[in-house]
Amino acid sequence: MRLLIKGGRIIDPANNLDSIGDVLIVDGKIAEISENIEVQVNKTVDAEGMIVTPGLIDMHVHFREPGYEHKETIATGTRAAAAGGFTSVACMPNTNPINDNQAVCSLIKQKAKEEGVVKVFPIGAVTKGSQGEELAEIGELKEAGVVALSDDGKPISNGEIMRRALEYAQMFNLTIISHAEDLNLAVGGFMHEGYVSTVLGLRGIPSAAEETMVARDIILAELTGSPLHIAHLSTAGSVRMARDAKARGLMVTAEATPHHFTLTDEAVVGYHTATKVNPPLRSSSDRDAILAGLKDGTIDVIATDHAPHAREEKEVEYAYAPNGMVGLETAVPLVVSQLINQGILTWSEAIAKLTVNPARILGLPLGTLSIGSTADVTIIDPQQEAVVDTAKFQSMGKNSAFSGWKLQGWPICTIVDGQIVMQSGKILA
Ligand SMILES: [Zn+2]
Numbered sequence: 001m002r003l004l005i006k007g008g009r010i011i012d013p014a015n016n017l018d019s020i021g022d023v024l025i026v027d028g029k030i031a032e033i034s035e036n037i038e039v040q041v042n043k044t045v046d047a048e049g050m051i052v053t054p055g056l057i058d059m060h061v062h063f064r065e066p067g068y069e070h071k072e073t074i075a076t077g078t079r080a081a082a083a084g085g086f087t088s089v090a091c092m093p094n095t096n097p098i099n100d101n102q103a104v105c106s107l108i109k110q111k112a113k114e115e116g117v118v119k120v121f122p123i124g125a126v127t128k129g130s131q132g133e134e135l136a137e138i139g140e141l142k143e144a145g146v147v148a149l150s151d152d153g154k155p156i157s158n159g160e161i162m163r164r165a166l167e168y169a170q171m172f173n174l175t176i177i178s179h180a181e182d183l184n185l186a187v188g189g190f191m192h193e194g195y196v197s198t199v200l201g202l203r204g205i206p207s208a209a210e211e212t213m214v215a216r217d218i219i220l221a222e223l224t225g226s227p228l229h230i231a232h233l234s235t236a237g238s239v240r241m242a243r244d245a246k247a248r249g250l251m252v253t254a255e256a257t258p259h260h261f262t263l264t265d266e267a268v269v270g271y272h273t274a275t276k277v278n279p280p281l282r283s284s285s286d287r288d289a290i291l292a293g294l295k296d297g298t299i300d301v302i303a304t305d306h307a308p309h310a311r312e313e314k315e316v317e318y319a320y321a322p323n324g325m326v327g328l329e330t331a332v333p334l335v336v337s338q339l340i341n342q343g344i345l346t347w348s349e350a351i352a353k354l355t356v357n358p359a360r361i362l363g364l365p366l367g368t369l370s371i372g373s374t375a376d377v378t379i380i381d382p383q384q385e386a387v388v389d390t391a392k393f394q395s396m397g398k399n400s401a402f403s404g405w406k407l408q409g410w411p412i413c414t415i416v417d418g419q420i421v422m423q424s425g426k427i428l429a
Contacts, residue, residue: 029418054369097129153179192281195283200271236286259401309322
């Protein structure tokens with residue numbers, strides 16, 4: 001099987017490549033990249049005027065299977081990923097039951113194999129039941145194939161447990177992904193604590209709820225010499241501490257979501273529950289700090305924190321709605337519209353945060369177009385404009401604050417192992 005992608009702008013940050021040319025895929029592997037390839041092929045994709053990149057990786061999604069299939073399944077979640085240009089996703093363990101053991105991990109992998117459209121890499125829980133009390137069987141989880149460990153959705157409140165987790169994870173070559181939140185400081189809050197929360201009369205969550213835990217986790221990463229990845233960083237103080245940790249040579253990495261680099265707490269005005277996320281949408285100075293952190297490399301990764309909920313769960317009073325927003329199908333046009341077109345990031349800088357950087361943190365041999373590597377490829381039309389229509393989402397979750405937004409730069413083709421799984425918005429797998 002030979003597939004030729006013709007005449008695109010090929011951007012592969014892992015190989016410092018940014019040039020116009022052709023990509024030849026043979027039997028699911030990248031076979032050749034050069035200016036003009038003329039060989040017999042089974043299929044040609046015309047990519048003139050398009051951006052051709054390694055398959056995008058989202059290292060932070062919530063697929064709700066097992067346990068919450070009314071919100072999302074692995075089948076629908078991976079279709080959303082393919083529609084959004086992602087060829088790989090790493091799914092958080094807060095399913096029901098929690099992915100803290102080999103059986104749940106195997107089930108996710110089996111389902112992904114049978115019904116998945118893109119690659120799914122499970123993240124295991126750090127503690128049993130993500131209760132924060134007793135470490136999960138980390139060796140068993142590693143053997144079952146988890147690519148990282150996290151109790152995401154909940155912090156590991158006990159510092160001693162976090163210390164042991166970092167030590168054990170390092171032995172198994174796994175990174176701990178920290179959901180940094182001091183529950184005592186956050187309790188009872190529904191949005192960012194600030195001027196807007198006062199005006200709206202909604203109890204706020206102070207930036208300190210995140211920052212005190214980021215500080216603790218960086219200190220423990222230094223104590224243990226273990227890698228630490230900070231999930232969905234949302235405040236200026238968190239960015240500053242991550243920057244400082246990196247400057248001191250610690251193995252600290254961080255991610256930001258499209259909703260945190262695009263929106264502020266002003267979006268909560270009107271009480272649309274899609275804007276209720278954890279950590280909350282912060283102030284404009286926090287958002288500016290995230291943009292600066294993306295620019296200077298403090299923030300390594302753009303991840304969606306794709307968190308689908310059923311319509312009836314979100315169609316309640318703001319205070320009662322569950323946290324979370326879907327993100328897979330709007331991530332690429334938000335990166336293009338908000339970061340690239342605004343001059344915050346170059347194409348190459350943005351693509352690195354969606355390919356080689358998450359691959360490195362998760363230890364995956366993906367995120368590159370190196371010759372001989374797996375032919376996961378994403379093609380983006382940088383000019384295409386479209387209005388976000390949640391009714392057309394592949395995801396079962398329609399909880400997006402970007403509904404009705406006109407965005408530019410949409411993925412038009414997703415290729416997994418040399419097979420086209422999405423073309424012009426249609427899922428072909
Ligand atoms: Zn999450």
